[in-house]
Amino acid sequence: MSELYKFSDVGKKFSGPGENLEIFKNINLIVEEGEALAIVGASGSGKSTLLHLMGALDTPSTGVVAFDGQDMALMSPDQKAAFRNKTLGFVFQFHHLLPEFSALENVVMPAVIGGARRAAALPEARA
Numbered sequence: 001m002s003e004l005y006k007f008s009d010v011g012k013k014f015s016g017p018g019e020n021l022e023i024f025k026n027i028n029l030i031v032e033e034g035e036a037l038a039i040v041g042a043s044g045s046g047k048s049t050l051l052h053l054m055g056a057l058d059t060p061s062t063g064v065v066a067f068d069g070q071d072m073a074l075m076s077p078d079q080k081a082a083f084r085n086k087t088l089g090f091v092f093q094f095h096h097l098l099p100e101f102s103a104l105e106n107v108v109m110p111a112v113i114g115g116a117r118r119a120a121a122l123p124e125a126r127a
């Protein structure tokens with residue numbers, strides 16, 4: 001199995017009006033291809049914060065999050081956008097659907113934005 005994600009001494013802090021809020025630190029984690037993984041913890045313990053790092057939605061305060069051997073913090077905004085469009089799938093806690101569009105259109109849209117032809121994207125979305 002190949003190594004998909006590698007977290008090396010990863011920490012995340014949010015700066016507040018007073019002192020910084022340390023969410024987690026020293027996370028060392030390897031996720032391999034084909035692995036199913038559940039991240040569990042109390043509300044506010046940092047699960048979404050961790051997933052945001054994996055999804056190229058945020059960067060760590062310390063340490064390195066690597067995907068397929070590449071430090072995700074070094075990806076350009078375009079590389080991050082392409083990664084989120086083509087490589088990673090998210091099912092959000094709050095699903096962020098666009099209410100003006102049908103369910104099918106919501107599924108088709110990222111494929112079309114990512115350069116797929118409508119004629120190909122539509123049957124794929126339906127499936």
Ligand SMILES: Nc1ncnc2c1ncn2[C@@H]1O[C@H](COP(=O)(O)OP(=O)(O)OP(=O)(O)O)[C@@H](O)[C@H]1O
Nearest residue numbers: 014015021023041042043044045046047048049050
């Ligand atoms: N952008 C931010 N700025 C400041 N604090 C934040 C920010 N995002 C998250 N936090 C804080 O970080 C902590 C972890 O939040 P997070 O949303 O990762 O928790 P969670 O484990 O996903 O919780 P839940 O189970 O409720 O979804 C919380 O105390 C939250 O208030």
Ligand SMILES: [Mg+2]
Nearest residue numbers: 047048049093
């Ligand atoms: Mg959460």
